[in-house]
Amino acid sequence: MDIIDFIQKDDFYVIFDNGVVKESNFANNNDFIISKNGSYKIIYTNALSKQNLNVKVNENINADITEIYCNNSVNCLYDSKIELLNNAVVNFLTMRFVNSKINYNVKVILNKKSIFNQINVCKINGEATGNSIAELNSIFSKVDIKNIIVNESSKKQKHNFSIKHNSMDTESHLVNYAVCDKKSTLLVDNEGFVVENAERSNMNQITKGIILDLESEISANPVLKIDNYNVIANHGASIGAIGDDELFYLMSRGLTKEDSERLILSGYYAFVINEVKEEKIKDYILNNL
Template identity: 30%
Template sequence: MTTQIVLPVELDAVRQTSVNNGEPAWLTESRVNGVKLAQELELPKLEKMKIERWDLSNFGQQREGYAASAQQLPESVASLVDLKEHSNLIVQVNSRTQFAQLSPELTAKGVIFTDLETAVREHGDLVQKYLHQAVKSDENRLTALHSALWNGGVFLYVPRNVEIDIPLQSIFVQEDDKTTFAPHVLIVAEANSRVTYVDNYFSGQFDKTLVHSGVAEVFVQAGAKVQFATVHNLGTNTIDLSYRRSIIDNDGSIEWIIGEMNFGDAMSETLSILKGNGSLSDMKVIAVGSGSQKLNYTTKAVHFGKSSESQMITRAVMREQATAIINGITKIEKGATKANGEQTEKVLMLSPKARGDANPILLIDEDDVKAGHAASVGQVNQEQIYYLMSRGISREQAERLVIYGFLAPVVTEIPLEQLQQQLQGLVERKLGQ
């Protein structure tokens, strides 16, 4: 007997919205195909957590028409950027671009940094070549729905041999629970280029649950270097479903720096596909859970290239009744000789009712490689607390120092000092300090 799947979207509505927005035929077809796939595919299977029990009924309504940039920073995000140095910035509120600016110097070098919908209109062939090629539409129902509904997002293209010293930044703000919240970040770094990209996600407090369906695809060509930093700070009634993926060619490298600071349930998968020889992936993730949150975070590296290297470090702090499943997966394929994959997952629990589970997994199909993992789950080390207290520090301050020391390996790697300070503030807020 076949179970009828009720989707939060109708095929005809998706097609009509795409046509009304003047999208090219290939994109309309892609969206319609996403709905068809969602009708056939299952939800992803999360380790030790049932996503089908989450409220995934509200993906919001697709909007029609694209608003021009207001060229004025909303007050809600003005504090996140240096007002004197925000020329390389995109701000989107409720999936509409409110501010977009790229410095003339980068424009002259051929750099493209714009909202994804504008990129579809002005650079359609380039976008079509890469869109949904790292995170495939047919992987599961969530990726299929995203390909049908994506709304907002950015396109960053860095030409061959161009090196950008100043980070490019985007901010996504969701203030209502009616508009689809599904930004798509697409980055293409051509051979021997270098770029740092930073984004922030925020949402308000809603009367009903809203699903954030986000995807980031990063294509790192030969010899290119990409640094990707992202902080998610979504509200209690926003469920965060995020897929991040990079494909790295010969001697290319990517560094992921991720802050999972949400207040609602969340799932994310960050995957580096080390396709080329000498390719490199470095992932650093911190997560703080509170209340009754259910969190499932996966970092993964798949090695195809010879002498490829991956490093994954995850630090999670759980308080109150929060539950976290932390998965680290290193896969070394046959033929990836001299590959080296290392991973560490650590969970610190601040309450007897908090739960954490660290799952390191090594899948090795080649002999001539190096691979290792470390994982730990535990309470705050009382010996450290007593030692600090013996030096005249209060218990509360001692616990804070231990927690910050636990998270420091990731926080100190944030490429922007202002973002470091923001993340520090979010950690303090989530820890109730």
């Protein structure tokens, strides 16, 4: 898929090349304000060793934001900060299909009655360290994050997700779908914090992992730190291989082991991918996974 294929007629878009704005119809640099409802595309190409992004979404704005990493083969650090002002609603899709080692830091700040829904699809062909933090700083803010993380690089990758409930009546949901293959190691750590005055908060965190060979490893470490007990908080993790019965059934119908695994994984991913609105992007994700 060419870069231009990601952009639809009415999209706001910005294309970064070597860390600077190459083309855009709304932004002059990597620090900008979203002040109109609509669909936004943020595209990185030929990244430098460090790429920064600072986005503020104005009050009462409803924005669909898609973040795309293209042609990035240089070891890179990505630093992103996204702040939602009161009553802002953001649906944020990140696609990290990267052929190099990367580190990334993402911080999302939510204010009163703001809502942040994220789908993060991550397949990195190299070592990776990622830190994602969501801070719910005011009443009735809500975050819903779904991650697909695939490691078949034969390298070690670590992804840390942290959600902080800093105000009462806040809500968070975090689900990780992890897949590991080809002698790779994947560490997925979840942290949930509820401060003393954050009563009536609701926090749910789940990690599901599938290991495709005997020499790969997935480790999940869910941690909850709660200083107020008038809350709802749940966490869990389940990791294992694809069931032999499922594989046997599909292979008995003429599929190879590899095709059988791919079919099962497509169903595993479907819970997340089916929420992607644009068919072209949905197909792009499935083809790259």
